[in-house]
Amino acid sequence: MEILDIPALRHPRMIVAFTGWNDAGEAASGAVDHLLSQWPGQRIAEMESEEFYDFQVNRPQVSLTESKMRTISWPNASIFAVQTPHLPFDFLIVQGPEPSLKWKSFVSDLLDLADDLDVHTVITLGALLADVPHSRPIQVTGSAAHPEVATRLGMEISHYQGPTGILGVIQEGAYRRGVDCISLWSALPHYASASPSPKATLALINALEDFLDVSLPQGELLESAQIWQSDVDELAEQDGDIAEYVKALEDSKDAQDLPSATGDEIAREFERYLRRRNVE
Secondary structure, eight states: OOEEOOOOSSOEEEEEEEEEEGGGHHHHHHHHHHHHHHHOOEEEEEOOHHHHOOOTOOOOOEEOTTOOOOEEEOOOOOOEOOOOOSSOOEEEEEEEEOSSSSSSHHHHHHHHHHHHTTTTEEEEEEEEEEEETTTTTOOEEESEEESHHHHHHHHHHHHOSSSHHHHHHHHHHHHHHHOOEEEEOOOOOOOOOOOOOOHHHHHHHHHHHHTTTTTOOTTTTHHHHHHHHHHHHHHHOOOOOOOOHHHHHHHHHHHGGGGGGGHHHHHHHHHHHHHHHHHH
């Protein structure tokens, strides 16, 4: 890891998202991109691309400068420090392609930096494809990998078994170091995964602010999410098979949600409203 600067941060929370296997519809990477667009951060460290990336999987990009000189950008993960004096803590934001090589070393380097900056909590963001309708609220599942952490933070216990990505390795590494780590995953429809999904990104931002109990800027995400849903509506209307499939998913989702419908979601939305109103 190349350290560019060590800033003074207040009780920072680390938010992590990578492009690739963990990032259906670019929802998770879109969430950290959105935060950095609203809160310009300072790049404080970069992972060594030669050490952690297979350049046949994540190829370097060639571009031309204004003077027509060729320049190469190498794939790597960057860590940004974001100071938010209006909130009770600051942030470290980690973004980049999922590494291809030496995951244990990658996670060790990342968590060494977290230790140096006294990170209190690590939050990983991911997105997966599922049999869900685009026309209903996108569900975000929050979980912790270990029962003790899940109980203390009010999260579900992850019961997943099978292949994992770098986010699962980060969770395990954080737990072994005594650092709280939770994961937020949005589920988006597989029939509408070809383009970025701002609706799934917005769902992750909302889940993140619920967990942190703060108000996060939405910017143009709400409008973009509405446009995305209208575009997928139009796609479904043009294909009878897709329209029929979406209707079946809607019926199944509504039947599943109805028995468990309580005032919890209404209360959560009202809490978000109050937080945003207090910031304005």
